[in-house]
Amino acid sequence: MSGTQSLNGAGPANGGGRGVLSEEIKEQIRGLYPKYPTKRAITLPALHLVHDTYRQVSVEAIREIAELLDLHPSEVHDTMTFYQFFRDEKAPLGKHRVWVCRSISCMLRGGEELLAGLCDKLHVKPGDTTSDGAVTLEFAECLGACEGAPCMLIDEDCHMNMDQAKATQVLSQLA
Amino acid sequence: MAEFEPVLLARINKPDSTSLASYQADGGYEALRKALGMSPVEVTNTIKDSGLRGRGGAGFPTGLKWTFLPKDHPGPIYLAINADESEPGTFNNRVLMEKDPHQIIEGIAISCYAIKSNTSYLYLRYEYGQSYRALKKAVEECYAAGILGKNIFGSGFDLDIVLHRGAAAYICGEETGLIESLEGKRAWPRIKPPFPAIEGLFRKPTIVNNIETMACVTQIMKRGIEWFKSIGVPPDPANPRDAGSYGPKLYCLSGHVNKPGVYELPMGITARELIEKYGGGVPNGRQVKAVVPGGISMGFLTAAELDTKLDFAGPGKVGCLGLGTAAVVVIDDATSMVDVLFNCARFFAHESCGQCTPCREGTDWMRKILQRMRNGKGTLADLDLLMEVSGSIGTIPGTTICGLADGAAWPVKNAVKKFRSEFEEYIKSGKKSVDPGAHLVGAH
Ligand SMILES: Cc1cc2nc3c(=O)[nH]c(=O)nc-3n(C[C@H](O)[C@H](O)[C@H](O)COP(=O)(O)O)c2cc1C
Ligand code: SF4
Ligand code: FES
Numbered sequence A: 001m002s003g004t005q006s007l008n009g010a011g012p013a014n015g016g017g018r019g020v021l022s023e024e025i026k027e028q029i030r031g032l033y034p035k036y037p038t039k040r041a042i043t044l045p046a047l048h049l050v051h052d053t054y055r056q057v058s059v060e061a062i063r064e065i066a067e068l069l070d071l072h073p074s075e076v077h078d079t080m081t082f083y084q085f086f087r088d089e090k091a092p093l094g095k096h097r098v099w100v101c102r103s104i105s106c107m108l109r110g111g112e113e114l115l116a117g118l119c120d121k122l123h124v125k126p127g128d129t130t131s132d133g134a135v136t137l138e139f140a141e142c143l144g145a146c147e148g149a150p151c152m153l154i155d156e157d158c159h160m161n162m163d164q165a166k167a168t169q170v171l172s173q174l175a
Numbered sequence B: 001m002a003e004f005e006p007v008l009l010a011r012i013n014k015p016d017s018t019s020l021a022s023y024q025a026d027g028g029y030e031a032l033r034k035a036l037g038m039s040p041v042e043v044t045n046t047i048k049d050s051g052l053r054g055r056g057g058a059g060f061p062t063g064l065k066w067t068f069l070p071k072d073h074p075g076p077i078y079l080a081i082n083a084d085e086s087e088p089g090t091f092n093n094r095v096l097m098e099k100d101p102h103q104i105i106e107g108i109a110i111s112c113y114a115i116k117s118n119t120s121y122l123y124l125r126y127e128y129g130q131s132y133r134a135l136k137k138a139v140e141e142c143y144a145a146g147i148l149g150k151n152i153f154g155s156g157f158d159l160d161i162v163l164h165r166g167a168a169a170y171i172c173g174e175e176t177g178l179i180e181s182l183e184g185k186r187a188w189p190r191i192k193p194p195f196p197a198i199e200g201l202f203r204k205p206t207i208v209n210n211i212e213t214m215a216c217v218t219q220i221m222k223r224g225i226e227w228f229k230s231i232g233v234p235p236d237p238a239n240p241r242d243a244g245s246y247g248p249k250l251y252c253l254s255g256h257v258n259k260p261g262v263y264e265l266p267m268g269i270t271a272r273e274l275i276e277k278y279g280g281g282v283p284n285g286r287q288v289k290a291v292v293p294g295g296i297s298m299g300f301l302t303a304a305e306l307d308t309k310l311d312f313a314g315p316g317k318v319g320c321l322g323l324g325t326a327a328v329v330v331i332d333d334a335t336s337m338v339d340v341l342f343n344c345a346r347f348f349a350h351e352s353c354g355q356c357t358p359c360r361e362g363t364d365w366m367r368k369i370l371q372r373m374r375n376g377k378g379t380l381a382d383l384d385l386l387m388e389v390s391g392s393i394g395t396i397p398g399t400t401i402c403g404l405a406d407g408a409a410w411p412v413k414n415a416v417k418k419f420r421s422e423f424e425e426y427i428k429s430g431k432k433s434v435d436p437g438a439h440l441v442g443a444h
Helices: A023-032 A040-054 A059-068 A073-082 A104-108 A111-122 A164-172 B020-025 B030-036 B040-048 B060-065 B094-097 B101-115 B129-145 B175-182 B213-221 B226-229 B271-278 B338-353 B357-373 B379-394 B404-418 B420-430
Strands: A096-102 A135-140 A152-156 A157-159 B078-083 B120-123 B159-167 B206-210 B250-254 B262-265 B288-291 B326-334
Touching: A023 A040, A023 A059, A023 A111, A040 A059, A040 A073, A040 B159, A059 A073, A096 A111, A096 B271, A104 A111, A104 B101, A104 B250, A104 B326, A111 A135, A135 A164, A135 B030, A157 B129, A157 B271, A157 B338, B020 B129, B030 B101, B030 B129, B040 B060, B040 B101, B040 B288, B060 B101, B060 B206, B060 B213, B078 B101, B078 B175, B078 B213, B094 B129, B094 B213, B094 B250, B101 B120, B101 B206, B101 B213, B120 B129, B120 B175, B129 B159, B175 B206, B175 B250, B206 B213, B213 B226, B213 B338, B226 B288, B250 B271, B262 B271, B271 B288, B271 B326, B288 B338, B338 B357, B338 B404, B338 B420, B357 B379, B357 B420, B379 B404, B379 B420, B404 B420
Parallel strands: A096 A135, B078 B120, B078 B206, B120 B159, B250 B326
Antiparallel strands: A096 A152, A152 A157, B250 B262, B288 B326
16 A cells, blocks of 8 residues: 555555455445444444454544545544554554453452563563564453453453463463 | 242353253243233333332442333343453353353343344353353354344344354443444443433443342242242341342452352342351461452452441442452452552553543542652551542542442552551551562553
8 A cells, every 4th residue: 555644645655446445345344234223323343343253443444434424524533543452553453462450359369470571472562462473462451350360351352360371371362 | 038949040060051952951041931921011010019220330220220211112122231340359250151051041032022123132251262162152052042133032022142252341331331342432431321221222222230149030930939039138127229239249258268259149148258158268277368259340358347248228328339240259368458459540540541630640640649659658647638539530429430440449548548557557668569470560
């Protein structure tokens, strides 16, 4: 992709039908139209579909989502950036996303030590991705699994009662 | 007291507890059938007369809230289910959704019938992957069996349930933040009034209710008003504004306790009984120093306040904000309250939506003051500053749009007041806290 990337700019990235979203994803987004009275309500579901698949939501992807939802790209961008959850092309997610809880119940049972220990082990700071692109490690606020503190979420599965050894073991088994 | 027999959690340990077949084998969806044989007003009155109060934190009477909808509205009317569950210490909604999703769907269907809604959006925090999978499968089973969709049980009542996933933001649990988020916008809470019952989701009349509230609706329809009112605490006759605390409650127990978990008990159990009898006490021979009574927004109980009843009225009597989510976090006497309070302040500074200046700035000031204290650079004047900031932000002083700021202020007010001598000693000693991630600063 060439040229400056701006949301409004009619730069080279804007033309020529060089879409980044697959037809399949676009169909999935269109499939959500009947579930909501406004297309705008599909913003989060659409961002999730794109983010899960491409590990980022690029400026061009925002533009394409906006087109599907009859929105201005800045509206999609505004929503997306409010939720610090979504990554843009500057900091895409690794293959796996690992969240370590730092909130109170986990903190009381070693959550902060767990997070710091895993950062050291993987040579990253919270929020960063390992150099091989395998793991993005970040802190989470309460994951709603406080009975198993400290806990961590790997992609869509929660792992409870972690310690450094167990967490390292689980991470080493990630494909 | 005889052992309390769980009702809301009765099915969670059964094999295959999430399947429609197993739910129906236990009499599932009979309560819905019963409701569909009544008029919507009769169903609403049943919930009203049961005294059920919302389980999401504010404790508002559920049936009464439903009556705030405009009469004879042409529709659509929406039921937005709040499954954003993000108050630190809270996980009972998760257990219900993961282990017994049909109990929730049945409650949603009964509630929608009562409020004349044909569409319910269930707003689920993104991190709850297993809840999502369990609910998705359960909803699909219901459509296939004619329990959702058109003309449910031949009653002429239609209902769709749409699962909608959030994106890791605590503020989406505030009901109007949730509505804005569902509409595809940043989750900036709305100024009230208008309340959602008048103008909510997509500018239509909307009821927002919590997951545990839905489980209670199912059980009240199934077992009746008298059953519900036979459990818990009746209104205090000396207080005409007390609506009572009826029914079973899912207490979440975590922190420094031997047996953390979710316990279903009659409303009004004391913190001491919950921690000692059910939680097996504090590990390593230590003592309780402080207890969060209902999620960190509610503040702290001291060891001397453990006999506080965990009903809607109890925590307020000892200066806490309320019962909140009934998430009880135990803090032992080897833990520094400075560290605990810093953890709470950091949470709220991170989760403030930024819309109101007193909240956006105030939460971060409190975090910074506590950070300074942890670095050994606190002063006694900082304690007064913490009291001043915490006293100035929130809907109670009237400076902010939503209650997040009150929740941010409360642990600070409680801790500085109830544990002042510990804070003073910490400051005077020039002590520093160990931050295991200190070498990682600069991260987001
Ligand atoms: C900052 C904030 C966060 C909240 N988070 C939640 C939540 O995660 N889940 C919830 O049910 N209620 C939450 N609430 C309360 C809701 O605004 C609302 O009162 C509740 O969902 C109503 O449902 P109920 O009457 O069934 O309890 C929150 C309130 C505030 C101020
Ligand atoms: S009080 Fe805080 S969280 Fe609530 S609307 Fe204002 S800034 Fe946002
Ligand atoms: S505090 Fe970590 S899961 Fe709740």
